[in-house]
Amino acid sequence: MRGAGAMQFDVVIVGGGPVGLAFAGSLSGTGLSVAVVEPQDEATLAAPAFDGREIALTHLSQDILRGLGAWARIPADIPSALREARVLNGGSPYALRFDTTGRQASELGRLVPNHRIRQALYEALSASPGGTRLLTGQRVTALETDVDGARVTLAGGGTIAAKLVVGADSRFSGTRRLAGIGAEMLEFGKSMLVARMRHARPHGHVATEWFGYGETIAMLPLNGEASSVVLTLPPEEIARMAAMDAAGFGAEITRRYRNRLGPMELASTRHTYPLVAVYARRFAGTRLALLGDAAVGMHPVTAHGFNFGLHGQDTLAAGIRAALAEGRDFAAGPVLRGYEAAHRQATRGLYLATNATALLYNDTRLPARLLRGAALRLGNHLRPFRQAVVSRLMEETGGPARV
Numbered sequence: 001m002r003g004a005g006a007m008q009f010d011v012v013i014v015g016g017g018p019v020g021l022a023f024a025g026s027l028s029g030t031g032l033s034v035a036v037v038e039p040q041d042e043a044t045l046a047a048p049a050f051d052g053r054e055i056a057l058t059h060l061s062q063d064i065l066r067g068l069g070a071w072a073r074i075p076a077d078i079p080s081a082l083r084e085a086r087v088l089n090g091g092s093p094y095a096l097r098f099d100t101t102g103r104q105a106s107e108l109g110r111l112v113p114n115h116r117i118r119q120a121l122y123e124a125l126s127a128s129p130g131g132t133r134l135l136t137g138q139r140v141t142a143l144e145t146d147v148d149g150a151r152v153t154l155a156g157g158g159t160i161a162a163k164l165v166v167g168a169d170s171r172f173s174g175t176r177r178l179a180g181i182g183a184e185m186l187e188f189g190k191s192m193l194v195a196r197m198r199h200a201r202p203h204g205h206v207a208t209e210w211f212g213y214g215e216t217i218a219m220l221p222l223n224g225e226a227s228s229v230v231l232t233l234p235p236e237e238i239a240r241m242a243a244m245d246a247a248g249f250g251a252e253i254t255r256r257y258r259n260r261l262g263p264m265e266l267a268s269t270r271h272t273y274p275l276v277a278v279y280a281r282r283f284a285g286t287r288l289a290l291l292g293d294a295a296v297g298m299h300p301v302t303a304h305g306f307n308f309g310l311h312g313q314d315t316l317a318a319g320i321r322a323a324l325a326e327g328r329d330f331a332a333g334p335v336l337r338g339y340e341a342a343h344r345q346a347t348r349g350l351y352l353a354t355n356a357t358a359l360l361y362n363d364t365r366l367p368a369r370l371l372r373g374a375a376l377r378l379g380n381h382l383r384p385f386r387q388a389v390v391s392r393l394m395e396e397t398g399g400p401a402r403v
Contacts, residue, residue, distance in 0.1 A: 006159040009035040009133070011331075012152055014140050015169030016045055018114070019292030019309040021121040023166060025068040026317035028128040030324055035133050035160060037152070042136040045122050052194035052271030053114035054220050054228040056082055056207075061307045062110065064314050065120070069127065073120035079110040080223045083205040111220055111228070114306075135160075143178040145287040164331035167290045168313075171278040171297030176290055181282050186355055188275040191238040192300065193231045195270040196222065197253060200262030203227055210257070217257055218300075226267060229253055230300065232275065242270050275299065277355055283343055284336035289316055296347045299354050312343045 011027060013020045016038030024034050038045065057065070057079075065071040085108060087096040098108065125132060135154075142153035143165065150165040167175025176183060203221040210217045215237075218230035231241065231253070244252065250265040257264070278297035283290050292309035316339040323330040 006151065006161040007035070009033045009160060009162045011035070011164045011166060012037060012150070012160050012162040013166045013168055014152070014175045015167065015173075015292070015294070016040065016134065016136070017168060017170070017292065018118045018121050018306065019313055020166075020168035021045075021118070021125050022064070022068060022070075022310055023168060023291060023313035023317060024132045025070070025121065025125045025128060026313055027320065028125070028131055030131075030321060032131065032320075032324075032330070033133075034131055035135055035162070037135045037138050037140055037154070037160075039139050040136060042134060045134070045136065046119070046126075048115040048118045048122075050113065050115050050268060052196075052228075052268065054080075054111045054194075054222070055114050055117060055306045056109050056111055056220070058109050058307050059105065061310050064310050065117070068121065069124040070117070070120040073123045074112060074116050077223065078116055079112050080221055081106075081205045082108045082111055082207055082221065084108070085207045085209070088208060088210040111222065117306075140174065140178070143175065143288075145179070145285065147286060150287040163287065163329075165288050166316075167288070167294045168292045168309075169294055171276060171293035173280075173290065173294035175288075176280055176294050179285055179288050181280055181285065181290070183281060184277075184279040186277040188277070188299070189234065190232050190275045191235040192273045192275055193229075193233075193238050193241055193270055194273070195229055195249075195266060196226055196268035197229050197250070197264045198226050198267045199264045200225070201260075203261060208260075212256075215256065217253075219257065219261065227261065229257075229264075231256070235274075238272050242272055277351070279348075279351055283312075283340040286333075287331055289336055289339060291316065295343065296351060298351060304350060304354075308343075308347050311346065312339075315339055315342050315346075 010032040011034045013024055013034065013036045016036045020036055020038070024036050027034050062071060065074075083106065084097060084099040086098075138158075139155040140152045141155050144151045145165065150162050152160050152162070152165060154160070165175070167173050167179070169175050197219075202225060203219065205221045207221055208219045210219075214233075216230075216232040220228040220230065222228060231238070233241070241249065241252065246266040249270070250263070253266075254262075254264045276297065277299045278293065280290050280295050283295045291313050293305065295312060296305075296308050298305035298308065319335045319339050320330045323332070323335050328335070
């Protein structure tokens with residue numbers, strides 16, 4: 001699909017977040033011309049602000065970032081080892097534990113701030129040889145696709161013609177909507193607050209997820225005597241917590257976390273997010289693909305949202321590279337359907353299991369409370385179950401998927 005006066009690219013990526021930037025980087029060296037359309041200005045992409053989110057990167061995700069040249073751009077003192085994960089329920093001290101016992105690696109993964117990942121991906125892409133143009137301060141307002149190509153219209157009136165459009169623009173994706181692709185959306189009726197806390201007692205690089213009654217608190221271990229708190233409550237309670245003064249907030253988190261890490265104090269800005277899970281009904285269409293949260297937006301309880309996004313773009317890029325190597329149309333149906341099938345297989349089971357877990361552990365009725373406690377004890381005694389979960393958390397081996 002070509003038009004007079006339209007800018008011409010092989011691939012247009014809508015969304016300059018970490019998955020969009022990673023995908024642009026994955027296409028580096030293919031000879032394809034790539035445009036990234038992003039509403040934020042380039043200065044914000046180059047130096048993104050702290051947003052509260054700490055990303056638990058699997059071993060495979062770290063390998064992908066290394067291959068993109070981004071991992072080396074994250075200062076060595078930033079990634080924090082995740083050596084064990086514990087799940088607690090209600091007032092019981094009993095914990096379901098996941099660790100690396102019997103494995104070569106000493107870590108389940110590493111925690112890295114989201115804004116540091118974004119900055120590293122931007123820097124790596126900027127250093128890569130040509131092929132990518134950042135169209136910042138721009139929004140896509142219209143989208144057309146057919147078997148010959150695609151055309152997007154920008155808010156300022158400009159147009160771009162391309163062979164492939166890729167939506168990587170959040171779980172509330174405008175690209176998905178413009179393409180007429182529906183999505184399963186599950187609203188949990190809760191909001192999430194994230195912030196960094198300093199505390200008196202060492203965390204031992206153990207992450208905890210504590211499901212209370214009416215609230216959920218995760219503590220993610222950062223380097224030094226600090227953790228990232230992820231607090232889930234009804235929206236009005238989250239708004240109240242976000243508005244508290246720093247001293248009151250620290251005391252409240254200490255109380256809610258039952259003094260497990262001793263007195264705590266706020267060490268960063270606070271950020272709030274709605275809790276909504278999203279699963280697109282299709283990940284691909286004619287000359288179109290969805291990546292990242294536009295395809296699969298996860299509840300944070302299993303910490304796999306960004307990992308899925310990073311792996312999905314790797315899968316699609318591998319399919320494109322294979323098609324180019326064989327002289328095939330890189331944006332044709334077989335390539336996009338192959339990506340969709342592979343990504344659906346990789347994500348669907350955990351997406352459903354995550355939602356079921358979140359719903360169960362947010363249910364305060366007596367039958368659910370009994371089931372919650374029994375599930376933790378059963379999980380600890382089922383070694384194959386724990387090993388399967390650890391394998392999913394770690395993803396020690398693997399590489400680019402091939403479709």
